[in-house]
Amino acid sequence: MNSLSLTIIYSVIAGSATFVGLFLVLRFKEWTKKHSIYLISAAAGVLMTTAFFHLLPEAIELAADSLSMFSSPYFFVLLGFGVLYITEQVIVIHSCAEEDCENHSFGIIPAIGIGIHSLMDGVVIGVGFEVSNTIGILTAMAVILHELPEGIFTFGILVHSHLSIKKSIIYTSLVALATPVGAIISYFAIKSIEPLFLGNMLAFAAGTFIYIAASDLIPQTHKVSRKANVPFVLAGSVFIMIIATFLGH
16 A cells, blocks of 8 residues: 555544544543543553654654754754644643643634644654655554544533534534645645655654643643553553554564
């Protein structure tokens, strides 16, 4: 199967994960509220491991010829981290599992912020498959596992913002569609680009993954403290290591 087909398939699965989160809230609201912390913990482990053990090493190898600090993959890791931080600060949106989240705006603004986030997730998948199918699959797995709680957050925040169930479903669906759209656009936009730029795009993706894990997911494991949180974080890390070994990376 060629990389374009894989990009489409995995980005659609990633977008569908948001719909799964939406379904869980609608069908099993209390169960989801009680147990989503375990998914959040696992997703944190997946994102951190993917960023540090796969995206960043690959980025350093591709961008080995960078001539200055501002063209190095380390700068782009910081840039990716900073862009997401600024985006959240400007739009005033912070993912949280509970309805009493202290830091979120109301109405359609949260959907716009999370939609931008999902679009960037799609771009990351497209960049990954441009590097190699293995990197693409690992990146997509990380996106899929954090898109699921994102679907829960998105719908929960929109409903809590006093939007109707129908409008909340529509906005959450648009957020889900942003991932495959971003992946397909980026796949064609970055065709035949220089390895240095491609490496720095991977580094940028690593920065976004680190930010999501450190700012959005891990704080939730402290806020909703459970004995199983740590094992689930470790399980997420081990899961990615097993997938990487299976894929020969």
